[in-house]
Amino acid sequence: MTMRHVTRRAALAAGGLAALGAPALRAQGAVSDGVVKLGVLDDMSGVFADQQGMGDVVSARMAIEDFGGRVLGAPIELIHGDLQNRADVGLGIARRWYDQEKVDAIFGIGNSAVALAVQPLAQEKRRIAIATAPGTTDLTGRACAPLGVQWTYDNYALAKGTVTPLVRGGGRKWFFITSDYAFGHSLEQNAAELVRRLGGEVTGAVRAPLGETDYSSHLLRAAASEANVVGIAAAGLDLVNIVKQMGEFGLARRGIQPAALLCLLTNVRAMGLQTAQGLVFTEAYYWDQNDETRAFARRFEAIHGRPPTMMQASVWGAVTHYLNAIRDAGTDAAEPVMARMRATPINDFMTRNGRIREDGRVIRDMYLLRAKRPQDSRGEWDLLEVAGTIPGEEAYRPLAESECPLVRRT
Template sequence: MSFRPLRQALEAGFACLLALTAPALAQDAATPVKVGVLSDMSGPFADQAGAGSVVAAQLAAEDFAKEAGEIKVEVVSADHQNKPDTGLAIARKWLDQEGVSTIVDLPNSAVALAVANLMRERHRVALASSSMTSDLTGKACAPTTVQWVSDTWAQGSATAHAIAERGLKSWYFLTVDYALGQALERDATTALKAIGGTVKGSTKHPLNAGDFASPLLAAQGSGAQVLALANTGADMINAVKQAAEFGLMPDMRIAALFLQISDIHALGLKAAQGLQFTSAFYWDRTDGTRAFAKRFAERMNGRMPTENHAGVYSATLAYLRGVRAAATIEGEKVLAALREKPIDDPLFGTVTIRQDGRAVHDVFLFEVKSPAESKGPWDYYKLLATVPGNKAFRPMAEGGCPLVK
């Protein structure tokens, strides 16, 4: 009997085994790398993220295509409706049935925490570019999570220091009652008390509350110098408008702990002028940011990108380059490739990714221009200060991340 048929059968079986295990060993060029943009498409964060995040991911995929060789990229998207259960269901379907390789954006911290945990279990990368809770690089850190843009520690600490330096050290918090708001209030309070400030009180409100009459009256009666808005999106916009109607200003200063250019556009400069806030991105800051903003605006009816949109672009492009370098979509290996050297990013400058998943880069203290200072549409920010990345974000040893030794 000839051994040739047996040998051929063994070789064929070995080839099948390699094909089955290929996703764990190397990224097959014939199989597209699928990027899932999981966002709020219709709720309070739709302007900050939403459809613009899908456009940002598509721009990243197009730029990567110029250098990708045979690697193909596909972008899919879905609306998590600000419900962790809905977000998890979409993420599971993407991973189990549709071959999605990574999930990006993730506005709404509760959704982000839930999805990031699932991605850790499946050894896939969660690009939490629009998620603000600092727990993602603290007690809930994972070897497959990157938090790209900012977080509650950076927002709270920088804003508290900037305003307290002007002698405004007694604060009242108006806080959205889910992970983002809770973390914003916690981290800002820690920074405020460290520099001798006090908290006069706090009111929690549900997401998409609408009516802030009662908490605004409580804030006004507290004697606090600052009303700190630990919310964002539609809630923050409505709170600022209603505070003006109640006449809180100028006796109270309003501090927005998480403000984006879409919020200022909705408020108008007359209402928003003078607000101080920290941000990692502004479309008109550098040649690189302006070039990206021009491409983005062409697909978004003239709208300028928020820092969330910028984060989706940069995180997606870095991830795709990491997949190419590591020759795999296995999360731990992709992030190991990204940590090997600093990333030269056109929107955020030099970026390094720490062991706790924090992407470190400079952030900036801005003030909203007055109508007289603005030279045209979307000319809203003036730069007050640059905060170096090593000072902008919580020291890695202080976050409680179990990955940090």
């Protein structure tokens, strides 16, 4: 074979390889900085760490691995940070991520005050913020933003799902113990509105600092108010401590029902079924609902040591939906990606026929859960039973009542 033939063959081979590689090269060119970078910003060390925290990071990693680790030919990277339940700390991390570390989307944002600070920053930086953990309805109300999504639940849905059956069942006088920050205020406001709308009465309320450990004076006020329901507008360890102390004070024996307005699997585990039995609350997911939820929970537990909470499970769906939108849009630019996310139905192990409404609220079914009696539990994490389903179109605040400026008015 002559040198001329070798050169010609090499050139043809190189041309063929270049042609095969062209789509990948073009695709990677559509990804800013040659990488798709995601951040999980959560409480990693405080009162909410068990229900979000590193469990959210595990779920995000699972989603990235299930997707194949690359999108449009570019690698997908994941970082995480601890917001410490402080708006200044969380906002500072988000700003650094967007400005210096070129993060394309932030997930979790597990504190309502932090989420309300991060969402307008994302809009300013033309990046995406997907709040899977906070519950304040302001995120899709007066503070809604075109590049913001509230993925898992909100305080209106939690309150409606729990308040409605309790009031109709005779729990008509409510006293609220409320965590004194944006999440607690929003949860109390939504629940109190529903109590009054259903013909009930709010007999009083107290605000408690985040992380308080002694609720005795608050519980004495609740008992003195003649309420027959204590609405607990708190979460994490605060919720656990309030329910435990209600048991120690014997409030249940006096006919006073605890109403956990945000309760999760890990909270019930921390309370123990002897204390939690009969407690009703609303969630977007329970690990033992069906074959698909159980399959995901087994994979998650093999890594994290326990089944996921609704927040942790929802991160998988949020990350997957976001990566699918990048693939379908052919770019990681925020506006076209968000347009694809809003146009595409959400279907995964946790959500059936979900959608992102124009105010940024994901519409999905919610579930009324009840803590089991100790004798009915078959294992360490067999703690709850599904008592009812609230269809997504009924669970959330109607758009006609929304303060979101993005909502089209007729």
